[in-house]
Amino acid sequence: MSGYLADKNICCGCGACENVCPTKAIAMGYDDEGFLYPSLEQTKCVDCRACERVCPVKLDANKGYPDYLKTYAGYSTKKEVMEHCTSGGFATELSQLILQKGGVVFGVRYAKDYIKAEYVCVTQEEDLKALMSSKYVQSEKKDVYQAVKKTLLTNKTVLFIGCPCDVSALKLFLGKEYENLFTCELVCMGVTSYKIAEEYKEYTEKKNKAKLTFINARSKKNGWFVPHLEERFDNGKTKLTTLFGSYYGYGFQVYNRPSCFQCRYCDKNGVADFRVGDFWGIKETDEFWNPNGVSCIFVRTERGLALLKEIEERGFKLFKTDYEKATVNNMSSLHNKAEKYVVLREKFARIYKEEGLVRACKKTESFSVKLKRMLPKGMRAFAKKIYHKLHDKKTR
Ligand SMILES: Cc1cc2nc3c(=O)[nH]c(=O)nc-3n(C[C@H](O)[C@H](O)[C@H](O)COP(=O)(O)OP(=O)(O)OC[C@H]3O[C@@H](n4cnc5c(N)ncnc54)[C@H](O)[C@@H]3O)c2cc1C
Ligand code: SF4
Ligand code: SF4
Ligand code: SF4
Structure with missing residues (x-):
């Protein structure tokens, strides 16, 4: 066996192996979840080991890093x-x-x-x-x-x-x-799959009866402190919702690449x-x-x-x-997301595969996420400030 591909659970999809391979034996392609992974064509491999020399998840394991100045x-x-x-x-x-x-x-x-x-x-x-x-x-x-x-x-x-x-x-x-x-x-x-964006686009176009022409997951139209999703449509309509109260933002938060x-x-x-x-x-x-x-x-x-x-x-x-x-x-x-988020991701992925984005969101979201969607805009910023005040007190 020649050529090196990292284990699927830790491969971060960086594509360095594809970039370095002198014989084009490695090609990045999407898996069924919509994440990029390398695949290897054995007959093209000349066993030069360049792919192994550039793989960050292999080489950065247990490496020491310089501290911030x-x-x-x-x-x-x-x-x-x-x-x-x-x-x-x-x-x-x-x-x-x-x-x-x-x-x-x-x-x-x-x-x-x-x-x-x-x-x-x-x-x-x-x-x-x-x-x-x-x-x-x-x-x-x-x-x-x-x-x-x-x-x-x-x-x-x-x-x-x-x-x-x-x-x-x-x-x-x-x-x-x-x-x-x-x-x-x-x-x-962590990053999410393009499939979340693709399915959200279908959902929102259907709901708004218009084609999506622009999306910004970090719109500042309502300030910065509470991230907002801005959508613009070809009928002139603009929609602004809290990012994590939207199916787009929730999907992004939960459905990360496994390596993340x-x-x-x-x-x-x-x-x-x-x-x-x-x-x-x-x-x-x-x-x-x-x-x-x-x-x-x-x-x-x-x-x-x-x-x-x-x-x-x-x-x-x-x-x-x-x-x-x-x-x-x-x-x-x-630090990395806690074990409960790994479990949540598994549950979300299972439902998502069979029933799609909206059902996966609805069936896995917590009460606080539901609340984010239901609270009027001004109240969300207020609620976040209160949360931070309490949290700051705890961590001080
Ligand atoms: C997937 C992701 C997760 C993040 N998670 C956190 C977090 O948990 N906590 C936190 O504090 N900050 C997080 N950030 C960083 C934060 O959202 C801002 O990108 C960062 O603060 C820079 O802001 P800015 O105003 O300086 O950037 P801007 O001036 O807005 O420029 C944005 C820069 O980000 C780059 N960029 C945008 N999207 C991507 C992408 N998908 N991959 C690579 N580069 C990209 C662009 O090339 C651009 O140079 C995350 C960013 C991304 C892309
Ligand atoms: S060992 Fe060399 S030729 Fe083979 S896949 Fe890796 S980089 Fe390509
Ligand atoms: S270099 Fe390693 S981590 Fe990056 S895509 Fe290739 S196998 Fe995955
Ligand atoms: S969390 Fe970010 S840096 Fe870490 S593997 Fe995922 S995309 Fe890369």
Whole structure:
């Protein structure tokens, strides 16, 4: 037997093995749940073991990672960034800086149908808008690691943004450090299958008797603190619902890729210059409170700190904080989902396969999720604040 494919339970679908294989013996394809996995054509394999040398879930097991040097809270002061970004817009500000230096950015945008998500190379500032805001469907990597390497060899500065497993896969694929490469990983609670998005699209189009033309899982039309799902239709209608009260958001939360339940990249485990997430532990009394969004920014390298200084000089608001404060109320910052979520995922998947998304949501959702759907909009933000106040008290 030659060629290396990780066990299905831990394979993160990074596609580094497909990118590195010199004979195209490995190809990524969707399984019946809608997650990408590699398959191997034995007759094409020349046993070079390159696939084994780049597999992050094999190589990162029990590896030690450098600690963060500094932790910050921050947000952009640019209106157009804060309107469209997920949290405080750090990823976008960093991308703008790299483009202004003549570099290129690799990030993730929705495909035209708003079902799948994919890596793309951006060279113009106006194209950054498509990268803004989190897509919770796992991205298609295609030949992105090869494309990054090709660009690095032209000596251009490259910024690569993605889930921590994407960044680790890229670094292993490259096999050495490049002075002109900067990386930024996202705090990551897991990715979902494109099938959730596909089925939700069918459901909502039927319900609204119109074609979906736009979706944003992190719309800020109702502020940042309670994530909202925004949908636009070809009849001019716009719908705004709380993300986790919607079938889309609930499906994303529960139906994660199996590897995400045993992710190696929680806590401080990762390899990027930066890690960035939502500052969910924030309180309105904090000096860095901003109703339009606040990022938590963990910096792992000196070169990262130098870039951050440049971003601050351009007007990005930065506040020193500490790791503990920046990870409060942010489960995936610290550890994997508890066993009860693994059980919930299994139950959801069983019903989902036989009866579809809506039935799977209805039959597995807890009372608090039902409540999220039923509460009037203003009440949801209020309820979340109360919850955080009680939780903060417990964790202080
Ligand atoms: C699947 C997923 C789960 C997450 N879970 C958490 C969490 O539990 N807690 C938390 O604090 N934060 C989480 N985040 C991160 C958070 O949602 C924001 O992405 C982060 O705070 C950056 O915000 P920003 O305003 O700086 O980014 P923006 O300026 O909005 O830019 C977004 C960046 O994210 C990248 N991106 C978007 N979707 C994907 C994707 N599917 N795969 C790879 N890259 C992508 C884009 O390329 C872009 O560069 C998650 C993000 C994703 C994609
Ligand atoms: S061992 Fe080499 S040729 Fe065989 S699948 Fe892996 S990378 Fe491809
Ligand atoms: S390299 Fe990535 S896609 Fe390939 S087996 Fe390993 S984890 Fe899975
Ligand atoms: S939870 Fe871990 S394995 Fe899953 S997408 Fe995020 S970083 Fe990758």
